[in-house]
Amino acid sequence: MMLSVNPGRSDRDSEAFVEVDPTGRYGRYRELLGSGAVKKVYRAFDQEEGIEVAWNQVKLRIFSDDPSMIDRLYSEVRLLRSLTNTSIISLYNVWLDQEHNTLNFITEVCTSGNLREYRKKHKQVSMKALKKWSKQILKGLNYLHSHEPCIIHRDLNCSNVFVNGNTGQVKIGDLGLAAIVGKNHEAHSVLGTPEFMAPELYDENYTELVDIYSFGLCVLEMVTMEIPYSECDNVARIYKKVSSGVKPQALNKVRDEDVKAFIERCIAQPGARPSAAELLKDPFFDEVDDDDENDQ
Template sequence: MDFELFEEVDPTGRYGRYSDKLGVGAVKKVYRAFDQQEGIEVAWNQVFLNRFTDDNAMLQRLNSEVQLLKTLENDNIIKLFSAWIDVDRTALNFITEACTSGNLRDYRKKHRRISTKALKKWSRQILRGLEYLHLHEPCIIHRDLNCSNVFINNNTGEVKIGDFGLAAAMEKEHVAHSILGTPEFMAPELYDENYTEKVDIYAFGMCVLELVTREIPYSECDCVAKIYKKVTSGVKPQAMNKVKDMGIKGFIEKCLAPVSERPSATELLQDSFFDGLDDDDDENYGTSLYIAPLEICDLSYFLVHNFHVF
């Protein structure tokens, strides 16, 4: 047999899922899949909801992620194409675009030598995604930005932000109050439960630090409590000492500054750090396929009637 068999197919027959995984998280598994209509590979995200029958917050979070993703349209944000509930298997499935080389953390570990230009190109694309989120109406805070949630297409260098399970849409005051995120990347004000979209800028600075050093910030700490103590005391991660380029180090420090001094994504995009990069360095990736999304499901009805939430 000279072709791969699908493990399952979506209700329309358009998308087929293969057996091999692109990634596994705490909540969902991501499989390689194929869009038979467009002839391209996509990512099939799958969550078995029975695991969360007693976790209303998680069910709400899953629904929020799908509803949020379907409103976003930006070159540096992972696109959502379709979503549905498999009632028989009690599984939430949603189809997103696939990035050929996985997340930026693993990609950076694999490729030890990168140029400053490549680092700047990746950084600028992440910032463009953040700018889009932060200027969105309403403002969207990712709240869990880290290198494992940023994905890359290796043949183009295109970088995209994904994993919006902890993202929040803010009202006009742009203030949130829940402690969520990955401790090593959480801004000090996050622990005070009173923060704005500037927490994403802090996390972005930690992403740049990781990309430079290939080391997760605060890896010298062996527990979350020690990370918390250092972050809230203003102690920078030891990895900062490994950054020898003063231009890069200064840029990271701007991102990690106290919230009152921390620049916005728009301001950082205008920083001299990016001088020398052509505007088309990471804007033109050749012709891309436009995929008109299928109707995206709202999970609220299903969750209300099956899990007694909302």
């Protein structure tokens, strides 16, 4: 009896796409890269460029009774498409899948996941490396804040910053709560991640400086590997401390006085809080050479 060779064996060994976008360019794999309250992020492939990408998928039926949420998601995606900066995650394509009632968008993928997980995984990081990451985040914020119109991220924290570990490049992602503000740079709705929210956010009258406050707490988390205000066991306690000016306990663990002073500048009262452009000139970054940053 002749053995028949099983046709397509090698095809089965290689991963098959679960879904392909309407243009046929992007294929989605089953593997999940991340999952949030609103969207799932899958590993995907750009067949034209031969690169891995992220396929973000939002199930719109969750918001069938909340059209404002769908509008907000659309605006995130429209906003992302218009941004081009090495410190901001790039968006390549977006479409609505009517049949499955999903909003899909293809973004660049960062090979090493988010900064919170990356920092936990690599405990031995020099202050110089932490400053490099911080400077790249600030460059992204400076780009958003000086954009016409000004864009406030409003939900900056270490889980929304992504890392390419092989280049040491970090990029701001998840602009889902971003606000585009007019000439007066003021926004009025309360949202974000409580531990990272500036006190004035709760007063519903704030500017892009709320992102600087969140950035300061990102630096604190990078240095101490502790989420700020983790001593509080609920949101109400966090709010009480933040609104009465009590600083997070993690700040007491920062031994380096220069680092501590830099974080304190970022989380100062709004009137005394510097802009991203001002912070980029801070002597804190003197040892970080621009050529050194892989962000040409």
